[in-house]
Amino acid sequence: MTTFKRSLLLGCASLAVSAGGAWAQTAPAPETPETQDETAELGEVVVTAERREQTLQNYAGVAQAISGDDLRAVGIDQIEDLQSAIPGLSISNQEGNVQIYIRGVGTANNTELGDPSAATHLNGIYLPRPRGLGGLFFDLARVEVAKGPQGTLRGRNAVAGTLNIIPNMPRLGSYEGFGQGEVGTLDTVGYEGAVNLPIGDDQALRLAVYGVDRGTAYENVGNDQSLDPTGEQQLFSARATYLWQPNDRFRLSLMGDFESERGTGYPATNIRNGLVGGGTPDQLELREVLYRGPQGLVENDNWGLALNASYDFGPAVLEYIASRRSVDYYQVNAASEGVVRPGYGAADVDYDNFGTQYWLTLSESDVHELRLSSSAGSDTVWSTGLFYFKEEQQVGFLSVVDKGQFYSGTEFTFPDVQSDSFAAYFDITWPVTDQLRLKGGFRYTEENKSRRGIGGNWSLGLGSEGFGCCFTTRLGTEGFRPIFTGRSTYAPPTPGNNQQAAQYFLGAFSPGARDTFLQQIAGVADGSRPNGTCVNRPDTQPSYGGQVCPANGQHSFFQISAPGEQVGSYEDSFKDYRVGFEYDLTPDHLFYGTVSTGHKSGGFNDTIVVNGVSTAPTFAPESVTLYEAGVKNTFRPAFGRVDVNANVFHYDYADQVFQTLVSLGTGPGGASAGFSQQNINVAQSTISGFELETRFSLPFGMRLDLIGAYIDARADNGVLTDTRGTDYGDGTPNFNIDIGGNELPNVSKVNLNAHLQQTIDLFGGRADFHLLANYRSSYYLSIYNELPVIQFTARPADAAGQAAYDAFKASMAGATVDPTAPLASPFLRSTDARQGGFWGRQEGYVTVNLGAGWEPSGGRYRIEGYVNNVFDETVVEKQLVSDQVVNVLFLNQPRTAGLRLRANF
Template sequence: MTRQYRQHILTRAIFASLLATTVVMPAVAQTVQEERKPADARDASTLDAVIVTVERREQDLQKYAGTAQAISADDARALGINNELRNIQALVPGMSMANQEGNLEIFIRGVGSSNNTELGDPGAAPHINGAYIPRPRGLGGMFYDIERVEINKGPQGTLRGRNALAGTLNIITARPDLDAFGGYVQVEAGNRDHRGGEFALNFPLGGWAALRVAGYKVEKDSPFENAGRAQELDPAGIQDDRGARVSFLYQPDEKLSVFAMADMGKEGGTGYPGANVYTAARAGYMPDDVDLRKVIYRGAQGALDSTNWGAQASVSYDFGPVVLEYNTSYRDVDFRQTNAQSEGILWPGRNIEPLSDSNPGGIDYDNYSTQYWMTKSQSQVHELRLSSHDDTRLRWTTGLFHFDEDQEVGYFSLADKGRWYSGTEFTMPEVNGRSSAVFADGTFDVNDRLRVKGGLRYTKEEKSRYGIGGNWALGLPGTPADDAPEGWPGEFATRLGTPGFAPAFMYRPNFDVTGLTSPAEMARFLLQGILSHGRNDTILEQIGGVANGGDFGCVDRVDIGGEYLNCPYQDWVQVNGIPAQQFGRSKFNFTDWRVGFEYDLSADNLLYGLVSSGHKAGGFNDTFDPEEIPETFKPESIIAYELGSKNSFGLFDRTSTFNVSAFYYDYRDQVFQDLAVIATNPSTGEATGFALVNRNVGKSAVYGVEAESVLRLPYSFILNLNALWLDSEIKQGTVADVRSQNWGVGGATSLIDLSGNELPLASKLTFNMRLQHSMELPFGTLDWQVLASYRSAFYLTQYNNRDVEFIRKDQDTGAVIHDRTEDAASAGFPDRQRGETMLNAGIGLTTLDGRWRFEAWGNNLLDNDVSQKALVGSGINVRFLNDPRSYGLRVRYQF
């Protein structure tokens, strides 16, 4: 599509925004007449104001000059969006949320981040009560006893600041009530053996203070099925979660306000599930053709143990001319997971019988290759704000912000029965990130109708890391037996990770690998990475003697190749590799800004325009040469242009709304994964090893028009409509195609030009329709609502189903050359998710006294499987799915 045509589309979108305002203007006269009605008639026909804090001060959402949504706790609960925060995306056009290994990834209008390492940062910033959350692990465990969830779209560089490139998600918890004792108790049950409960108690303390205590617990079976023969393994996805929260509010007068909160969440079960579709695709079965929830599990049992707790406080004092506010928060994350491993999903004709000589195409269930994760994070945020009152002509706020995070991170991907490669370890005892900023933002009333606004924020970011990272490699060559099959590998395998195994991670006695080159030093370092050995592990027998200055121990067992290999080892046996020293540091500073206007066409019609910028923190990459400085990547940036209108009008003697906006994002310094050379042949200079790195090689453009309407219809019906048309295009970005990575040539890949592709997770069209109704009965109030949410097809990766060019090494020259080209599906990498419609519904009955409420709810009633994220690499195409059909009953007692 040409630039001229795109500009034409944007021009038409802006014109449509202005036209929408003109169309509703005839309704202004009707609204004026409505204002002249008696007060009781007017109250019956107006919409309740939705108060939000998206601009860091309370305001009516309909008066907010921007695109935001507020979802109440009641609406979310009624539609079955409980204990699953990511399901809230069904109510928010343009939002995509996925959970990978406990890390909640949020994309808004195609912008976000999928870098879940210790050096990654969210692209859409999550908050709780306005406090920034740097590691969004366990975020769903905060989704109880809430007031609402606010989603603000577009960069929020001057308002929320840190990493709010795509927008923000803010969970607002229920605050203590100063006036009345009360609370609720709730129990619920549903399919997949869902059992849960929630409560809250509110204690007023003399009219000037109050305390609120809340908690929840939920248990639920997995949405996945173990389709293999190892039925002793529970599938990933079993939930066992609980949490508690204490809030305190102190307001002795109108000047002073003190709010404090402490919360703790605990997640257990079998870990977060994924489904590898690679082998099914290679066999000719596309993800849409098979059941992605039937997984062939083997090896280690998936397990999750995560604790997330925090405390926050906000103190404000009104000095008269200005209000001084101090906000602080502390969060502690301790996340540990053992991944449930599988041989992919089941497809028709798949051989799932155990591997044996008579069944060479079967599954090796005695394979404990898996990944171990450990993330410990302690973060604190401090913010000092000074602001004016809302009744002044110039409303302003200014302040200081500081963020500090310390992490300890461990990741171990082990290869049980590996030959020459036994795993990859990244253990980082010291990871630190800091950010400091100074900001100011204001709105000035030019006259009664026109307001101008502007903001500025200067930020300094710094990151550092120390630890180890790289491969474990052993070469244990034996003597091939006379009856060894042709092509049988000549090395014994190493057993690693069998039951009882645990990585050492932070219990390592040493993280300094400088100068460790002798076989004894290298063997000792590998063994120090194991806290406990598995019952069938062989590594201690194989290299334990070497670590003590002795010889390799030759273990001749059938399960490691002993049926076709014989001892002793050949003389070139070796410890071939240990993790390298990892260090790094990066510093960046940048300035965000915004300018805009608001114009009241009438009391009920607002026209606004805004230009704003946002950044996401940069960082650095891994290094495999202690003499090299790690390669850094700059912060990503967006400049966003938005023009919109918000309108209230009379319809059937009731007040309804229609809002529309058009936007354009200029997305620069976009980070894509590329390859870096990490090893060369010292005699020839030829590259012999590669590693993935993050680089600023991308530039994209995002256009769109978003509209929303709330229509109050006769007979107490309310219809909510939301629609988004989105067009995204990668303008430039040539990177390594990791789908083609060939380990036979050192991990090299072909290159792919991403220009012209769409951004991942960016559907062209999303549309939500929610119909609500309530009626008074002799014994109470009956209400129900139905939500239909359509999302058109989208790509899960930046590759957009493009063909894969595979490479190989020329046997005569040794040069890396083209081998073959395969379409993405045949190569195992289909990455297009077809369009789907999701249907949620809920019905509830509240008794006349308002104390009892009975609800039935259903989520994803059409039971559509939707891939919300894909993890793609050599031989890997893992899908992370939505929640399947769920339904249940709930009883709530309010007192």
């Protein structure tokens, strides 16, 4: 029996099971507090997954909507924490890039070369760069997550689903607002406020502001205590929304928002040094990190303007949406040497080393949409429209190697990155009878992308007296900052022209206080010293020392190279559709089924030169076909109401993109010319499972929402380079391995969520209590699934052995090996993943959030407290793993607690 058939039978057999639930925006609570003898009233859950307001029970699909009040009650104030409330959702923050997976569909590539697989929206308007989303989490009406491809409804890159952040909108004729202050652990101090201002009878303005200063759970246990650990954050956000509604037909809203973020960067922990020889991260103090080099830094400013105008002509509503979004993001990674462990500590670290990474993203994007849809109350629900998106970016990345010899870093700078997308769509729900409705939708999309810039290695080799090797180069010391954009020219130097290469670097960065790079190459740039200027300081001597400058003050040999031209383009078109039905068994029981598709745009890779041929390989769009069926049930027992919903699903996930390494061959003397990380279409995958959800009333003013999901997500086939064991010294990638049968990363098979809340009379007012519990079973963090790592052995010492070794190695170029099979040659060795430090499986865990609040009669003020992650579970949300990058983990927040005081007016 296939996995899908098993899931289908399990799901259908479980329709009456009270497991699962969506807690959401509900109808306003009655002003009179409920007594302990009454049951908690279930309000209608409101969702806009189909771009119109519906109750959850009338929406033929799977969505969760969490109200702003509920988010605040359980302490969820940043986007990553949503995964504790929505099963099947996985969110991580890697160096400012928010990466969203829904039921295993997602991507780790959110650079200018890729796009997210889950489309993020602010009040229904597409956000192309999911950076700075934490600054949007204030004065919210609700947050909605729709699961499964939404191509015909939400459009661009909604292959996994959509996440829609919906702020409170202005209210006509109402003067109201609130102010809130907060204190909490991690030295947290925050505030939030909003005011709704009526302007006559048909206009209103809502102003909202939010700010927080938050410390970090990370601790710097290195010798350089002047460095603040990563994770410190200062956020300020403001939003202004104007509404004009002169009559029942016309409505216009304008929204402007601004978010500013400062801090020491996003926390991550390098654990490889702590795990070599076996072990798991739970044996280490993952937040005790040895920091060195420059101070971690984030400077992130986002702003947006959005217009939404609609007019109801009677038979149809015409709507126009326009948005401009700007992202100005700069980051300096906090360099670390890993965690503390026996035999590895402060004495083992060179703290005078400023090698690190620098990032820049400047994005200006526009969204325009013209939509014609059926009026409210129409029997036939339909919409059709045109969508246009355009983005212009300037992007920079620089990885600096301080004290380098023949290699000082890697740079990619693109002053001109263009992307645009055009789509036309149509969607309809047509009533065949009073009970049966048929659904259909179609979307045609065209995508175009291009970029031009420079990319490659910074290389500088400097000889000493008697052609000895080699002086090191200081780069990235105090005050260093890459220039990235704003240069007079981006023309790459001619390969082999030392003077042009040296001149290139004069405009590439502002030097640090103790840098020697520019001093060493200055004479080459102006032609006065063809071999540069020899600098002999104690800190430019390699570890073996003993270097002497030649008598003429120039190096005995001089080798320099700079990045080359990077040009890429991509264009494609694709079609998405959905077909389905809705059938009302009774007014309170809905049965539905849908087949829908979604695409995520393809793209191009970095330009690579192999054997003199330059190319920027492209990769095709990912596509998903979803088959789903479900029921929505509302029961009305004597004590209140119970909602029971169930859904079974099966995804065909085609052309899934993973990253692999491409060797650039060898350079002079047989040394490696480096590698390029490329995105390629690798896998065909299958995702099957079911979801069960229930919301029901309980005595004594209690309400319980439950949700449970089973997800089996695995690659059916695919071959991928195993980057964990790459030998970066000789230009040979590691072997390819067959990933067929491996579980997809970041997906738990079993997901359970419960939200219990109670409202009671207390001390002359009203008190409420919240408990949010979330269970996720274990999941892998990479597609490698902790398979053994197969590598070449060390080169034999004798000539005959070396010849045989070289011949075998040449024969294995591009080969695919089975890591679980016996080794085929004495020149191969197998390393258990954990023994080699390549741990990559998060064990199952439970997190619990608690919240409580009290307000007097009339609700003029409110006091509330929360404790998140009560049992202080340490959870790995994201992993970067390779033999070079080692094993870097991005963690959840530890246990935090806070107290808020809120005044309403």
